Amino acid sequence: MPFEGIGASVRRKEDVRFLSGRGNYTDDINRPGQLYAVMRRSDRPHAKILGIDTAAASAAPGVVAIFTGADMAKEEIGGLPCGWQIHNKDGSPMAEPPHPVLAVGKVRHVGDPVAVVIADTKQQARDAAELISIDYQDLPSVSSTPDALATGAPLVHDEVPGNLCYDWHIGDKAVVDGVFAKAAHVVKLDLVNNRLVPNAMEPRAAIGDFDTSSGDYTLYTTSQNPHVIRLLMGAFVLHIPENKLRVVAPDVGGGFGSKIYHYAEEAIVTWASAKVRRPVKWTADRSESFMSDAHGRDHVSTAEMAVDADGKFLGLRIHTLANMGAYLSTFAPCVPTYLYATLLAGVYTTPVIYCEVKAVFTHTVPVDAYRGAGRPEATFLLERLVDCIAHDTGIDRVELRRKNFIAADAFPYQTPVALEYDSGDYQTTLRVALENSDYAGFEARRAEAAKRGKLRGIGVSTYLEACGIAPSAVVGSLGARAGLYEVANIRVHPTGSVTVFTGTHSHGQGHETTLAQLVCDQLGVPLSQVDVVHGDTAKIPFGMGTYGSRSLAVGGSAMVKAMDKIIAKGKKIAAHLMEASVEDIEFANNTFTVAGTDKSKTLTDISLAAYVPHNYPIDVLEPGLDETAFYDPKNFTFPGGCHVAEVEIDPETGVTEVINFTAVDDVGRVVNPMIVEGQIQGGVAQGIGQALLEAAIYDKSGQLMSGSMMDYTMPRADNLPNFNVATENTMCTHNPLGSKGCGEVGAIGSPPAIMNAVIDALKQFGVRHIDMPATGPKLWSIIHAGQAKMAAE
Amino acid sequence: MPQVTLTVNGKQHTVTVEGRTLLVELLREKIGLTGTHVGCDTSQCGACVVHVNGVSAKSCTMLAMQADGANVTTIEGLAAADGTLHPMQEMFREHHALQCGFCTPGMVMSAIDLVNSHPQGLTEKEIREGLEGNLCRCTGYHNIVKAIAAAAPLMHAK
Ligand code: FES
Ligand code: FES
Numbered sequence: 034m035p036f037e038g039i040g041a042s043v044r045r046k047e048d049v050r051f052l053s054g055r056g057n058y059t060d061d062i063n064r065p066g067q068l069y070a071v072m073r074r075s076d077r078p079h080a081k082i083l084g085i086d087t088a089a090a091s092a093a094p095g096v097v098a099i100f101t102g103a104d105m106a107k108e109e110i111g112g113l114p115c116g117w118q119i120h121n122k123d124g125s126p127m128a129e130p131p132h133p134v135l136a137v138g139k140v141r142h143v144g145d146p147v148a149v150v151i152a153d154t155k156q157q158a159r160d161a162a163e164l165i166s167i168d169y170q171d172l173p174s175v176s177s178t179p180d181a182l183a184t185g186a187p188l189v190h191d192e193v194p195g196n197l198c199y200d201w202h203i204g205d206k207a208v209v210d211g212v213f214a215k216a217a218h219v220v221k222l223d224l225v226n227n228r229l230v231p232n233a234m235e236p237r238a239a240i241g242d243f244d245t246s247s248g249d250y251t252l253y254t255t256s257q258n259p260h261v262i263r264l265l266m267g268a269f270v271l272h273i274p275e276n277k278l279r280v281v282a283p284d285v286g287g288g289f290g291s292k293i294y295h296y297a298e299e300a301i302v303t304w305a306s307a308k309v310r311r312p313v314k315w316t317a318d319r320s321e322s323f324m325s326d327a328h329g330r331d332h333v334s335t336a337e338m339a340v341d342a343d344g345k346f347l348g349l350r351i352h353t354l355a356n357m358g359a360y361l362s363t364f365a366p367c368v369p370t371y372l373y374a375t376l377l378a379g380v381y382t383t384p385v386i387y388c389e390v391k392a393v394f395t396h397t398v399p400v401d402a403y404r405g406a407g408r409p410e411a412t413f414l415l416e417r418l419v420d421c422i423a424h425d426t427g428i429d430r431v432e433l434r435r436k437n438f439i440a441a442d443a444f445p446y447q448t449p450v451a452l453e454y455d456s457g458d459y460q461t462t463l464r465v466a467l468e469n470s471d472y473a474g475f476e477a478r479r480a481e482a483a484k485r486g487k488l489r490g491i492g493v494s495t496y497l498e499a500c501g502i503a504p505s506a507v508v509g510s511l512g513a514r515a516g517l518y519e520v521a522n523i524r525v526h527p528t529g530s531v532t533v534f535t536g537t538h539s540h541g542q543g544h545e546t547t548l549a550q551l552v553c554d555q556l557g558v559p560l561s562q563v564d565v566v567h568g569d570t571a572k573i574p575f576g577m578g579t580y581g582s583r584s585l586a587v588g589g590s591a592m593v594k595a596m597d598k599i600i601a602k603g604k605k606i607a608a609h610l611m612e613a614s615v616e617d618i619e620f621a622n623n624t625f626t627v628a629g630t631d632k633s634k635t636l637t638d639i640s641l642a643a644y645v646p647h648n649y650p651i652d653v654l655e656p657g658l659d660e661t662a663f664y665d666p667k668n669f670t671f672p673g674g675c676h677v678a679e680v681e682i683d684p685e686t687g688v689t690e691v692i693n694f695t696a697v698d699d700v701g702r703v704v705n706p707m708i709v710e711g712q713i714q715g716g717v718a719q720g721i722g723q724a725l726l727e728a729a730i731y732d733k734s735g736q737l738m739s740g741s742m743m744d745y746t747m748p749r750a751d752n753l754p755n756f757n758v759a760t761e762n763t764m765c766t767h768n769p770l771g772s773k774g775c776g777e778v779g780a781i782g783s784p785p786a787i788m789n790a791v792i793d794a795l796k797q798f799g800v801r802h803i804d805m806p807a808t809g810p811k812l813w814s815i816i817h818a819g820q821a822k823m824a825a826e
Numbered sequence: 827m828p829q830v831t832l833t834v835n836g837k838q839h840t841v842t843v844e845g846r847t848l849l850v851e852l853l854r855e856k857i858g859l860t861g862t863h864v865g866c867d868t869s870q871c872g873a874c875v876v877h878v879n880g881v882s883a884k885s886c887t888m889l890a891m892q893a894d895g896a897n898v899t900t901i902e903g904l905a906a907a908d909g910t911l912h913p914m915q916e917m918f919r920e921h922h923a924l925q926c927g928f929c930t931p932g933m934v935m936s937a938i939d940l941v942n943s944h945p946q947g948l949t950e951k952e953i954r955e956g957l958e959g960n961l962c963r964c965t966g967y968h969n970i971v972k973a974i975a976a977a978a979p980l981m982h983a984k
Contacts, residue, residue, distance in 0.1 A: 044919055050926030052915040052934065054901035061860035156844070212940015234865045234873060234963045235928040286863075287963050288926025319866040541964045550836030566908070711922045711969060718966030742870035748968040750957035755950075779966075 042707035045546040056284045061254050064312035068097055070302055071167050072156035075140035077176035078396040078735025082138060089620045090164040092214055095157030098309050102135035110134060112169055113295055114269040114574035115361040119370055120594050127199035130190035132360040134297045141189055141359035142396050143737055144324025149301050151313055174396035176731035178333045178356040181393035189359055189394035196394045198357050203450055204387035207421045212348035212385055216339035220422045225804045226410045228331035228729040231403045231746055235286020236404040241302030243309050249277050252303045257292045257538050258578020265295040271304055275684040282339050290402040291326045293580050294363035323740045328729055329403020331356035341767040344428040346381055346437050351388040358399035364403045370510050372407030374659045378448035379415045380459045380497045381437040381451030386449045396735050404780040408498040415496045416494040416785030425803055434495050440649045447727040452499060454671045456763040463495055466675035466760050467503045470695035471552040488682040490794025494786040500774040501586030501670030509527050518665035520575045521591035523599055524657040529645035530562040537577010537588035544584060544707045549709035550704050557623030560655045574661055582774030591664035591824050593769040598660035603639045609650040610634055610642060617686055618719030674698035676786035687813025689725055689791055694767040695757040701765040703772030709775045716779020722748040724787035724805050774825045828895045835903025843890040850885035853900060859899040861931050865915035872960030875932035877898045877972045901931035913980035914938050923973035925964035936960050939972045941981050948978055
């Protein structure tokens with residue numbers, strides 16, 4: 034048998050399907066008798082709805098039904114729920130205004146859905162949607178994060194004074210202030226983390242299918258977590274019990290967080306399909322995605338570090354404003370708090386930290402977790418701040434990092450911001466990254482570039498993140514309204530092949546391969562005889578889905594636990610068949626043996642006996658070989674590492690070219706190195722996109738200026754370099770695989786590495802900080818102002 | 827309503843369409859070939875790329891009626907009848923050039939045309955520039971570029 038277990042770069046089982054056009058994405062599914070839904074969305078950022086006239090639209094060809102918020106309100110349909118409650122500094126709960134499925138009374142952002150048209154064809158629904166006449170009374174709006182708190186700012190929700198969702202903090206302010214008062218240096222930085230649009234390539238889609246004979250509902254949806262959608266939509270919005278509601282998330286074309294949340298359209302098509310008694314399908318146009326998929330990031334912060342004369346970090350003080358958008362998306366409140374502020378120690382020994390976060394409502398699309406979720410914001414802030422400390426104190430930026438690292442022998446390490454890191458080795462990842470990037474040889478390359486008229490810079494970021502989300506009791510105490518364990522069901526069939534039913538969901542991560550490799554490894558079953566099933570609440574016992582780089586660390590651990598049960602039961606059957614005592618049975622390489630003898634039985638012998646129990650310990654053991662396990666993680670996992678970026682800027686255009694990008698990450702045990710490298714490459718590409726190209730921009734009037742792929746700059750093949758990716762791993766100490774997770778590290782570590790390189794390239798102009806994205810026009814202006822100033826001096 | 831007759835993956839179809847029906851809608855909805863994807867509405871992403879008379883075309887940017895009489899190849903038509911993958915498909919698999927698979931059909935169709943139109947071979951820069959019309963959000967392109975470089979000599983050897 035070829036080596037297919039943990040550590041093998043086996044080619045993916047799912048690829049032939051995708052490569053030959055036989056994927057099964059939501060929009061590829063068509064149900065018999067299906068109708069099409071089109072949303073009529075607000076084109077105003079903020080307005081009162083005075084009236085909705087659907088007469089002309091209802092009379093249009095093919096139209097079957099039109100529903101508005103009033104129709105849903107009549108049936109006591111609930112609002113979209115929020116899954117995390119943050120408490121204010123004074124202990125009171127955050128403001129949690131209603132989030133109606135279809136707007137009621139008011140619209141609060143461009144893209145807010147007002148009505149749904151259901152027709153025989155999509156074109157007919159689209160034509161009719163345009164015929165709906167909505168009488169709006171425009172109201173003033175606020176879209177920028179800092180403006181939301183200004184006195185007299187227009188209110189997004191009348192019941193939320195000052196647009197303040199919450200005012201939260203962590204740490205002891207008095208202690209931190211005291212440290213600052215005595216510090217040799219205080220280094221301060223104001224910075225913005227730019228708002229992004231996730232833009233998974235598959236637009237969101239949903240099909241509601243009500244079975245008129247059984248009264249059962251099925252929702253097909255582009256989701257990262259079908260059980261979570263079933264729970265939220267069934268329990269809080271449509272009041273459908275779990276036994277009558279099936280949610281299927283088939284092949285999903287990328288998520289990056291944006292497909293975690295329960296969206297209005299899912300509830301609309303499910304509810305409407307019962308109303309019209311036919312299946313109802315909705316598929317987003319890309320421009321619709323821009324104004325209805327949750328956005329990411331959007332922080333405005335002030336960061337200060339107190340530093341002693343030798344460059345040791347003494348204390349960190351942060352003030353952050355975080356934009357929630359118009360409504361609270363499913364997990365929005367936890368992103369700028371527990372996924373952000375708890376990461377502010379980073380890889381450093383900073384002994385005291387205080388962070389306060391004000392979350393605000395604005396008339397913009399809701400903001401929620403996007404690849405990295407809070408950790409990229411924390412990392413960008415810290416790693417920019419560290420470079421500013423180097424700039425202000427004159428200490429070398431690499432030395433400064435080394436001096437402040439948590440030592441490899443200091444684990445477990447308790448940070449001042451709640452987390453306890455289990456393992457890591459930051460000196461090693463830094464050292465290897467500097468070697469792999471030939472950091473030492475950089476100045477020669479800078480000089481060579483200068484001869485060609487190019488400004489070359491190098492930037493380093495040493496980072497850490499928390500993933501493998503999450504210990505249920507811990508997150509419960511922090512406001513999560515769900516448990517965050519994972520579930521696996523391992524079914525060994527009579528002839529020894531295996532089906533894995535996992536509660537995680539693959540939307541590009543390659544679980545059908547990686548999770549099958551765990552079975553090869555533990556049970557010794559060849560990869561070709563292992564299938565992984567995910568994404569269907571009718572097949573999977575339960576599950577929390579995939580986000581926060583949790584699938585292997587949490588979902589894989591649940592599999593290990595279930596396979597442990599399989600082996601334990603198999604040993605009992607083997608003991609019976611071989612007339613030995615259970616304690617003497619050993620299992621390895623697909624075979625049960627009696628220790629010290631040559632007696633053995635294969636897993637297939639055992640599974641056959643389990644399902645055909647003629648000679649079987651039937652009095653003490655049930656037939657079958659099928660085990661389920663729930664795994665609740667003991668802690669978060671803490672991947673980390675070092676990214677080094679090398680860029681060249683053309684002073685004529687301001688355009689930055691990424692020449693080299695080196696990543697050395699610690700992701701714990703690697704199951705499939707090929708897939709891990711792919712995850713890191715993809716994450717880095719998104720990080721480079723954030724740093725150089727991408728920004729969701731609202732104008733003063735509340736319109737989304739970058740509302741299509743013509744205006745929002747997605748990274749293309751010719752914007753990116755080849756990536757030099759490697760891992761230097763320490764094992765996670767608290768899960769059975771030792772894996773930490775690799776899905777987000779690329780997007781977390783890379784933006785500050787790029788920005789530190791850009792700023793290094795421009796250092797001759799006295800540049801200390803630039804906010805992302807570092808676009809050509811922005812850098813051109815900086816370069817030309819700098820050149821003019823130098824000429825004048 | 828107008829009728830369009832075209833050959834798709836070697837099979838002739840005559841389909842009734844509206845004047846505004848797009849080629850991609852004809853492929854996905856009228857003849858059920860859902861391998862060709864729609865990723866945008868501004869002709870930016872290339873998820874919809876097919877070959878029309880042997881040359882790549884964005885099927886979201888072409889009316890079905892413009893394909894009257896044309897010979898269209900979609901991702902479903904690339905592999906041999908016995909299932910043997912086209913070298914480009916094979917190299918995408920070998921080099922892990924796909925993750926979620928959504929951009930993949932368009933990416934593969936564009937890549938084949940790119941290789942066909944460069945019989946003298948392709949540099950990495952030419953491959954990257956040749957992919958200007960195709961977006962992938964998952965892979966960062968690194969492995970796509972590698973796969974195309976590896977497929978080119980295999981295709982020319984045929
Ligand atoms: S669907 Fe995006 S270019 Fe055709
Ligand atoms: S593989 Fe997902 S968009 Fe390319």
